Amino acid sequence: MKQYIVDAFTDKVFSGNPAAVCILEAWITEDLMKNIAKENNLAETAFAVKEGNVYHLRWFTPAGEIDFCGHATLGTAFVLFQFYETDSSRIVFCTQVGELTVEKQGDTIQMDFPAYECKPIEVTDVIEEAIGVRPKEAYLDRDMLLILENADQVRKLSPDQSRLKNLDGLCIVVTAASDNPDYDCISRVFTPDIGILEDPVTGSSHCMIVPYWCDQLGKEKLVCFQASERTGVLYAERSVDRIIISGKAVLFSEGNIVNEA
Numbered sequence: 001m002k003q004y005i006v007d008a009f010t011d012k013v014f015s016g017n018p019a020a021v022c023i024l025e026a027w028i029t030e031d032l033m034k035n036i037a038k039e040n041n042l043a044e045t046a047f048a049v050k051e052g053n054v055y056h057l058r059w060f061t062p063a064g065e066i067d068f069c070g071h072a073t074l075g076t077a078f079v080l081f082q083f084y085e086t087d088s089s090r091i092v093f094c095t096q097v098g099e100l101t102v103e104k105q106g107d108t109i110q111m112d113f114p115a116y117e118c119k120p121i122e123v124t125d126v127i128e129e130a131i132g133v134r135p136k137e138a139y140l141d142r143d144m145l146l147i148l149e150n151a152d153q154v155r156k157l158s159p160d161q162s163r164l165k166n167l168d169g170l171c172i173v174v175t176a177a178s179d180n181p182d183y184d185c186i187s188r189v190f191t192p193d194i195g196i197l198e199d200p201v202t203g204s205s206h207c208m209i210v211p212y213w214c215d216q217l218g219k220e221k222l223v224c225f226q227a228s229e230r231t232g233v234l235y236a237e238r239s240v241d242r243i244i245i246s247g248k249a250v251l252f253s254e255g256n257i258v259n260e261a
Contacts, residue, residue: 017200033047046058062194063193114243123137131172146172172189177217187202189202220237232247
């Protein structure tokens with residue numbers, strides 16, 4: 001079985017968010033997909049099967065299957081455009097969250113994602129104790145979105161991993177307006193429930209980050225910086241109830257899984 005490792009939301013290796021990508025001729029068992037993801041020990045491993053003119057796409061963390069992953073979608077699209085759909089500039093993925101359309105535009109890949117609703121919740125002592133500072137605002141949908149006072153707070157944040165697990169939301173997202181004129185907002189994303197404290201660059205969480213900052217800044221297009229150790233940059237645009245996220249990717253490795261027992 002062929003497997004690729006792609007660094008997403010970056011144009012150089014050892015940055016962005018690495019994802020494993022397996023392009024299959026037919027579906028393998030769910031247990032095998034779980035075991036491959038666990039063996040890879042990356043935030044996500046993507047599995048794709050072509051059926052007709054579309055690709056069915058599933059994502060697995062080391063802890064199990066999830067319904068949506070942005071950076072592994074970018075990684076899969078990159079692999080398909082590079083090696084499998086070399087004459088195409090558009091791919092449709094069928095996923096648990098519906099159809100996701102990706103388009104190649106030069107060295108950038110543009111992805112059409114659903115937007116999450118920012119539903120306000122109370123800022124509690126439990127939230128403050130988990131992240132180490134008291135956020136100005138808090139919102140909840142698939143993820144918990146926490147608005148901090150400034151970008152420096154985001155960069156210096158050192159959350160309590162054990163207490164993060166007590167918070168609602170698949171991802172705990174902290175964000176603030178950027179203090180760098182090259183970017184509109186800055187964020188970090190913590191994912192203790194899937195066995196990874198901090199996700200390097202998180203496309204799916206920007207489906208909540210982007211609507212918030214579009215409203216706050218009065219803009220429909222944003223440049224977003226994720227301030228993990230590896231760092232990453234996402235280009236985003238709001239379109240009604242969708243978010244268009246664009247980014248670059250680079251191939252780190254390709255090889256074969258030789259033992260599937």
